[in-house]
Amino acid sequence: MELTQLNEHFAIPGVLAFHQTPSGLIYADVTTPHATATIYLQGAHLTAWQPAGEQPVLFLSRKSDFEQGKPIRGGAPIAFPWFANRHDGKAGPSHGFARIQDWTLAFAALAGEDLHLTFTLAPTAMSRELGFDNFRLAYRLVIGRTLTMQLAVANDAATPLVFEEALHTYYAVDDIHEVTVTGLEPTPFIDKTDAMREKPAAHAPLSFTGPTDRVYQNTAVTCVLHDGAGRRRITVAKTNSNTTVVFNPWKAMADMGEDEWHEMLCVETVNAAANTVTLAPGETHAMQAVVSVEKTPLVN
Numbered sequence: 001m002e003l004t005q006l007n008e009h010f011a012i013p014g015v016l017a018f019h020q021t022p023s024g025l026i027y028a029d030v031t032t033p034h035a036t037a038t039i040y041l042q043g044a045h046l047t048a049w050q051p052a053g054e055q056p057v058l059f060l061s062r063k064s065d066f067e068q069g070k071p072i073r074g075g076a077p078i079a080f081p082w083f084a085n086r087h088d089g090k091a092g093p094s095h096g097f098a099r100i101q102d103w104t105l106a107f108a109a110l111a112g113e114d115l116h117l118t119f120t121l122a123p124t125a126m127s128r129e130l131g132f133d134n135f136r137l138a139y140r141l142v143i144g145r146t147l148t149m150q151l152a153v154a155n156d157a158a159t160p161l162v163f164e165e166a167l168h169t170y171y172a173v174d175d176i177h178e179v180t181v182t183g184l185e186p187t188p189f190i191d192k193t194d195a196m197r198e199k200p201a202a203h204a205p206l207s208f209t210g211p212t213d214r215v216y217q218n219t220a221v222t223c224v225l226h227d228g229a230g231r232r233r234i235t236v237a238k239t240n241s242n243t244t245v246v247f248n249p250w251k252a253m254a255d256m257g258e259d260e261w262h263e264m265l266c267v268e269t270v271n272a273a274a275n276t277v278t279l280a281p282g283e284t285h286a287m288q289a290v291v292s293v294e295k296t297p298l299v300n
């Protein structure tokens, strides 16, 4: 749908409007009674969510590309049908095709004080070229004081659909050196910064002193990100996700400002590796993350 049609069909005065970047990417600007948000149609990519009275909850790189076919750095990219590199020896973009394809807005409504949006993705020329011809994706966002992200996958093939998926969320933090994450204490992990070695559970909250890229498998636990310097707590509660990935590159990436890694942490709601999903013909699978933010008192 073109920009004009989107505004004709879906705009809600004062709440939802569509705009276009000079590079041609269409995005939705959201203002609800309790939050603001921005979502790009490319990737159904949420790039901002800010409850009233809070600092932005999502990190967005100031050097991100906003170009057709290039991933946006920050916000909440959707990885599908694989996480990071493709494992079957075939070529394909990092984190799959879903984050660089244009999704379709199917539904927008203000219900109570929350804005509900649903984006869909069906097979495209790119997905078919990569061997994915029989899937349907629906991405439901509920935007308000809390944020709900739900990715539903349907298999409309006669054979099983095998996939990985991620809500690869970049959270904004004041200073990564003063951040801890709780929830993953009892869980062993694959250390991607150390040749994919399996490491034992730390039995302690996670803190950050260097490059961190960890895949925690078989965990559906709620994670809490304690942002000491920002004096707030971000809680990520998940459903139907058995993998959590925690990522900070500890240096600038090509599409990130020099020191911006100080201000971000990915705590990702994922099904990958041992938790790869096999979906029977005609079945659907819905993975969800609910994010909430609270201020924490100053401790003397």
Ligand SMILES: O=P(O)(O)OC[C@H]1O[C@H](O)[C@H](O)[C@@H](O)[C@@H]1O
Pocket: 071, 084, 094, 095, 192, 213, 214, 245, 246, 247, 266
């Ligand atoms: O550069 P991207 O394709 O966006 O990937 C960014 C990062 O995503 C995940 O967190 C992976 O675990 C990392 O290994 C990867 O570097």
